[in-house]
Amino acid sequence: MTDLREDARRIVNEAIAGVLPNQAVEAALADRRFPGRVYLVAIGKAGFSMAQAAAKVLGPALVKGAVLTKYGHAQGLLERIEVVEAGHPVPDRNTLYGTEKVLALVEGLTATDTVLFLVSGGGSALFEKPLPGVDLTDLEKITQQLLACGADIVEINTIRKRLSAVKGGRFAHLCRPAQVFSVILSDVLGDRLDSIASGPAWPDAATVEDALAIVEKYKLSLPSSLLAKLKLETPKQVDNVTVMVTGSVKALCREAAAAAARLGYRPVILTTQLTCEAREGGRFLAAIAREIRDGGYLQPPCAVILGGETVVNVKGKGKGGRNQEFALAAAEGIAGLADTVVIAAGSDGTDGPTDAAGGLVDGQTQEVLLRQGLKIGAVLEDNDAYCGLAACDSLLLSGPTGTNVNDVAVLLCR
């Protein structure tokens, strides 16, 4: 009989392999002919693999390009394409440097030129030029507040768009008169094009009122200069863009279900739209495990799959990410159960500001931590899931995967 933990790893690895963007980008470009010169811009955590796939299809038709991706996400050099790594989730100097490179690339194009714009999640932090009057320190401070307050990605990006000269449709305007052909790997539930990477080439659906309501809801502290920027309307029309969306958390969950079935588990995808507090998600999945062990709901061997993007309200000083909090909370809920594991992973391989993708726990995890004097409740209170999971050898350390379509959690019962 195979090891339950190994099965969980395998299911997640195979699910991620099934949503790598390479094939989708190749398919999107295979029969497409662009009339004039083609310039490539790829932003986001999957930027390198998307650019690599596109360059392979375009061959000599590609004049030049730029990739802006997160530190550690470049996988080598690409001919005629400059690769810049930068800060994520908080933008840094390299973000601004890389963005200037991109803007130089699209300056002075003609109406027959095409900007092939490859977009993946993470692009908001990696592609940024602040509006005049906003500086990098302002962006760092507001990003940190937004990430810690429990706002979801649509809310976070509603604010980001209003402080930026490239987000919320403004990049598409800067490419004019060239046409923009955009291939988008979605990491936003419902595939909202104005939210994925803050929609550099899509009109902003949010209004000034929406932005101010978010400031009020989360009691964000902003200097009056930034508040004034939030009151400026973003472009509501973009007329030089064609978009193809590829990949999503739904596909990730379907791949996980198929991988589980191959290993002999009965798979059930419970939802692909989980957006609650991460630890609540973990507790919920643990409650389902208990139900299964009580003889209800599903017969083992089974795999219960959740997909989505949970949030964390950061109150402590520890280190972690939403998938790590999810897994650790689940460990408390499944404590003492035999033949039960929970794995929670970000498909990009980097959960929160850490080098871990998530966590993998079982019915013994809580006991192992208690023997070291660590109580799961206290670790979660300090938002220190990384250290908690490290202490019981339960971190997932895959490294960057080359894709980014949000998160998956799997409960395996045998």
Ligand SMILES: O=C(O)C(=O)CO
């Ligand atoms: O805005 C971003 O960068 C995200 O990760 C969501 O697409």
